[in-house]
Amino acid sequence: MFAKRLSAAVAASICFAMPAMADKLDEIKDRGVLKCGIHLGKAGFATPDAEGTWQGFDVDYCRALAAAVLGDATKVEFSTMSSKNRLTALVTDEIDVLSRTTTFTATRDMRNGVDVTTPWFYDGQGFLVKKALGVSSAADLSGATVCTYPGTTSERNVNDFFETNGMTYKALIIEGSAEAKTAYLAGRCDVITNDRSALAATRLGMSDADAHILLPDVISKEPLGPYVKAGEGRWRDVAAWTAMALIAAEEMGVTKANAASMADTGGPGIKRLLGSEGSIGEGLGLETGWARAAIEAVGNYGELFDRHLGANSPLAFERGLNAQWNEGGLLYAYPFR
Numbered sequence: 001m002f003a004k005r006l007s008a009a010v011a012a013s014i015c016f017a018m019p020a021m022a023d024k025l026d027e028i029k030d031r032g033v034l035k036c037g038i039h040l041g042k043a044g045f046a047t048p049d050a051e052g053t054w055q056g057f058d059v060d061y062c063r064a065l066a067a068a069v070l071g072d073a074t075k076v077e078f079s080t081m082s083s084k085n086r087l088t089a090l091v092t093d094e095i096d097v098l099s100r101t102t103t104f105t106a107t108r109d110m111r112n113g114v115d116v117t118t119p120w121f122y123d124g125q126g127f128l129v130k131k132a133l134g135v136s137s138a139a140d141l142s143g144a145t146v147c148t149y150p151g152t153t154s155e156r157n158v159n160d161f162f163e164t165n166g167m168t169y170k171a172l173i174i175e176g177s178a179e180a181k182t183a184y185l186a187g188r189c190d191v192i193t194n195d196r197s198a199l200a201a202t203r204l205g206m207s208d209a210d211a212h213i214l215l216p217d218v219i220s221k222e223p224l225g226p227y228v229k230a231g232e233g234r235w236r237d238v239a240a241w242t243a244m245a246l247i248a249a250e251e252m253g254v255t256k257a258n259a260a261s262m263a264d265t266g267g268p269g270i271k272r273l274l275g276s277e278g279s280i281g282e283g284l285g286l287e288t289g290w291a292r293a294a295i296e297a298v299g300n301y302g303e304l305f306d307r308h309l310g311a312n313s314p315l316a317f318e319r320g321l322n323a324q325w326n327e328g329g330l331l332y333a334y335p336f337r
């Protein structure tokens with residue numbers, strides 16, 4: 001009994017004597033730059049503009065995160081990731097966060113040394129075909145050659161879909177969206193399957209877009225969102241809550257332009273979000289006003305959506321599942337209190 005008590009006391013003193021280990025959040029603050037993994041190039045989500053600056057919905061999430069953590073949205077180093085290497089890049093610390101149309105799945109979250117944060121864009125898998133094929137539904141695709149990408153959920157889902165429906169297909173697995181598009185246009189496959197947002201972006205980039213259609217079928221759930229390395233609890237929280245701050249801002253009517261005045265004149269919930277009341281985030285090691293910095297850097301979720309994916313973008317996506325929970329969608333930021 002005494003020995004037991006003694007060893008507990010020794011253990012406690014060792015614990016107290018141990019210096020706090022620096023975690024990912026400390027590391028990023030010390031470095032002064034956020035390392036963000038993005039897509040190789042996908043319209044609306046991540047594309048370089050005429051000056052070579054990355055733009056897009058996933059790109060701006062990283063800018064918001066840099067603003068929240070470092071107080072400066074420009075302090076981001078972007079690295080492009082293929083579908084195959086993207087999760088490993090987190091494990092090897094090549095990147096701090098992966099913001100690249102990556103579906104949250106059980107296997108990835110549980111086994112790969114990475115953790116999901118919070119959904120950023122709700123998608124689903126579909127099929128892009130040439131109108132000339134004369135197909136109007138996925139049920140007509142039996143016997144087709146299907147182009148898809150290695151290491152993606154698309155590759156697995158398409159298999160489930162054909163098997164479940166007692167249909168056959170031939171897979172042509174091609175790395176890189178541009179290469180898959182070339183193969184499809186050259187007739188090496190009859191159909192490309194992928195997240196529907198990706199297919200819409202691919203179609204948009206075709207000189208004869210009208211000769212291709214996105215079939216109406218949605219064969220899977222693809223909740224896309226940022227991933228971080230496993231075991232980095234504080235950093236995971238920051239990554240998740242930054243996304244939720246932008247979602248909550250839209251819900252509360254806080255925009256890039258009005259955040260400063262809303263910090264003074266808004267109701268208590270808005271003040272808590274913007275840091276003019278309370279101290280949400282301090283426990284994590286964030287500066288007061290971290291969420292306001294993120295909103296002022298890129299705008300709220302709705303502004304981001306309109307700019308890159310929605311009404312003000314060539315993609316012109318409807319909000320659909322990505323509308324707020326009280327507008328028929330799935331966006332549901334946890335309360336800021």
Ligand SMILES: N[C@@H](CCC(=O)N[C@@H](CS)C(=O)NCC(=O)O)C(=O)O
Nearest residue numbers: 082083102103152153175176177198
């Ligand atoms: N959301 C799916 C698919 C994401 C994905 O990587 N899609 C394709 C098309 S946008 C891709 O990146 N292809 C390019 C590549 O092979 O790297 C996943 O997480 O597996």
